[in-house]
Amino acid sequence: MKAAAFQAIDKVTVIDVPKPxxxxxxxxxxxxxxxxxxxxxHVVQHGMAMRPGSIMGxxxxxxxxxxxxxxxxxxxxxxxxxxxxxxxxxxxxxRRGTGMYCEHIHxxxxxxxPGAYAEYVICGEQSLLHLPDGVSSRxxxxxxxxxxxxxxVKRADFDxxxxxxxxxxxxxxxxxxxxxxxxxxxxxxxxxxxxGRAELAFKLGASAVVNPNExxxxxxxxxxxxxxxxVVFECIGVKSTLxxxxxxAARRGQIIVIGVCLEPDEIMPLxxxxxxxxIDFSMAYTHDDFRETIDALATGRLDAKPMITDVIGIxxxxxxxxxxxxxxxxxxxxxxxxx
Numbered sequence: 001m002k003a004a005a006f007q008a009i010d011k012v013t014v015i016d017v018p019k020p021x022x023x024x025x026x027x028x029x030x031x032x033x034x035x036x037x038x039x040x041x042h043v044v045q046h047g048m049a050m051r052p053g054s055i056m057g058x059x060x061x062x063x064x065x066x067x068x069x070x071x072x073x074x075x076x077x078x079x080x081x082x083x084x085x086x087x088x089x090x091x092x093x094x095r096r097g098t099g100m101y102c103e104h105i106h107x108x109x110x111x112x113x114p115g116a117y118a119e120y121v122i123c124g125e126q127s128l129l130h131l132p133d134g135v136s137s138r139x140x141x142x143x144x145x146x147x148x149x150x151x152x153v154k155r156a157d158f159d160x161x162x163x164x165x166x167x168x169x170x171x172x173x174x175x176x177x178x179x180x181x182x183x184x185x186x187x188x189x190x191x192x193x194x195x196g197r198a199e200l201a202f203k204l205g206a207s208a209v210v211n212p213n214e215x216x217x218x219x220x221x222x223x224x225x226x227x228x229x230x231v232v233f234e235c236i237g238v239k240s241t242l243x244x245x246x247x248x249a250a251r252r253g254q255i256i257v258i259g260v261c262l263e264p265d266e267i268m269p270l271x272x273x274x275x276x277x278x279i280d281f282s283m284a285y286t287h288d289d290f291r292e293t294i295d296a297l298a299t300g301r302l303d304a305k306p307m308i309t310d311v312i313g314i315x316x317x318x319x320x321x322x323x324x325x326x327x328x329x330x331x332x333x334x335x336x337x338x339x
Contacts, residue, residue: 003055003118004317004335006111009047012318017055020114020122022068025089029080029123033141034116035059036317036333038170038237041324042262043110050111057117057335058084058109061131061140071125079131081143083290084108084115086124094126097287117317119337129290132298138311139297141334142175142304146297147289149175149235152258152282153183154289158230163187163221165229165248166206169197171332172258173235174204174307180233181205182301187224191217191248196329203306218248229253237261242279246271254278307332 001019004012022028034057043050061081064074074080087094087102094102109115113122131140149172156164164185166176169192180188181204190201190209198209207224210217221229228250234241237259245255246267255277272279296302310333312320320333 001119002314003114004057004314005117006044006050006054006056007052010044012044012056012321014315014317015053017118019120022066022122024069025071025125026068026086026122027064027071027074027125027128028066029062029082029121030065031060031062031116031119031121031337032137032339033061033337034335035141035145035171036320036324036335037145038172039110039260041321042260044321046262048111048262054111055114055118056109057115057121058107059141059144060084060116060121061137061143062116062121063339065120074125074128079137079140080128081131081140081290081294082108082123082129083127083285083287084144085127086113087126089124089126099127099287100284117314117335119314129287129294131294134298135294137339138308138334138336139304142307142332143290143293143297144285145171145332146175146178146293146302146304147285148172148258150179150289150293151285152176152233152256153179155256155280155282156231157254161186161225162227162230163189163225164231164233165189165191165217165221166233166235167191167241167245167248168236168259169194169201169209170235171307173233174200174331175304176233176235176258177201177204177206178302178304182296187221189217189220189224189229194328197331199329200306200309200331212244216248231256233258235259239263239265243267246275246277249275249277251275252277254280257281308334310334311336
């Protein structure tokens with residue numbers, strides 16, 4: 001089967017590998033769609049101890065092609081998405097739905113286990129969730145990034161009449177806008193440099209979009225609500241953006257860090273103390289986040305389709321990784337396989 005794999009810093013290639021077979025408690029999934037994540041771009045840029053030949057991709061959905069021994073809750077042909085890991089399913093963390101913290105976890109697509117930039121991928125039964133008929137396969141590949149944003153938005157602690165700032169209108173920032181609006185937050189000001197992504201932010205419900213080089217996003221929140229932003233969602237994940245969030249937040253405000261920065265960074269503690277800020281870091285998602293996201297897509301509570309700007313085939317993955325090095329109007333790029 002064809003797959004896209006990390007080979008070296010700034011190098012992704014398409015390779016041919018044998019189709020895998022599921023072990024007990026696993027399924028073989030025929031991949032329909034898999035999203036390109038900002039984390040994938042960071043991995044290719046920095047390496048992060050990724051072994052050459054590692055198949056990437058962790059935002060995906062597909063149909064079950066084969067069942068391993070002991071799988072009882074799914075059938076061949078079921079259309080599913082999956083949390084991108086195989087965990088033990090038995091420990092306290094797994095029983096609580098927080099398998100991301102399982103001591104025996106093996107992640108899909110980030111170096112431990114092969115991911116879904118491939119025609120087929122192995123998944124653990126405990127990580128699977130059915131996709132209703134009303135959720136398309138392309139939307140199914142958005143469940144993972146939407147759940148990342150949901151997990152962060154659920155940590156926000158402020159009233160609906162207040163305003164917030166979403167820093168960055170990449171896929172996670174766009175997903176954060178969707179969830180803020182779905183949760184009833186009336187004023188969502190987005191800080192974004194790229195005009196194309198600014199346009200997408202408006203389509204997905206932003207109250208205003210501000211180029212931070214031209215205007216302070218906090219000033220726009222104050223103009224719309226009469227108050228400074230009580231919550232700032234940091235969805236960029238590059239060095240210095242955390243300190244920018246500190247400056248944007250209101251006194252006694254909250255910063256929720258969803259973006260993943262892979263470099264050492266620094267903030268000025270005195271500023272945080274003087275403003276009595278609360279800084280929360282958000283890590284991935286739970287099973288319940290996936291379930292809520294799927295339900296929101298199925299009921300129309302979320303319309304995430306405008307996030308999808310490009311759909312490509314597996315052979316186009318290396319060129320797309322190079323293209324995504326440059327900021328532009330692209331948001332969520334899906335790698336799609338024949339169904």
